[in-house]
Amino acid sequence: MNIEQHKTKIIQKVLNIQDEKLLDEIDTVLNGNYIVAYTIDGKPLTKNQYVNYIESISESIANGAKTFTTEEVRNRIFSSK
Known part of the structure; x- marks a missing residue:
């Protein structure tokens, strides 16, 4: 799997998340906090x-x-x- 496929796979998973707490955790990690x-x-x-x-x-x-x-x-x- 190349980097673009990997990104797309992760994006699809994130789009399907319904748990706001999990989204907050992902946001925290992505922002380096x-x-x-x-x-x-x-x-x-x-x-x-x-x-x-x-x-x-x-x-x-x-x-x-x-x-x-x-x-x-x-x-x-x-x-x-």
């Missing part, structure tokens, strides 16, 4: 939100935020049992 990650609190993040979130963490670290080594995290987890 789909969820790519979650915060530690479980908040969903789109790609743009995720990039901003990571940049804010990096900025906090650059401004002196406390960080922990892998060994420090491991010790804390295993000592809390």
Whole structure:
């Protein structure tokens, strides 16, 4: 199947969808706003939100935020049992 046939097949499927929620999900994916990650609190993040979130963490670290080594995290987890 070539690219044009593939597109036509997908278009036909989309035209037959009656579920508005599914159409919203397709729209979200096509617009690049789909969820790519979650915060530690479980908040969903789109790609743009995720990039901003990571940049804010990096900025906090650059401004002196406390960080922990892998060994420090491991010790804390295993000592809390």
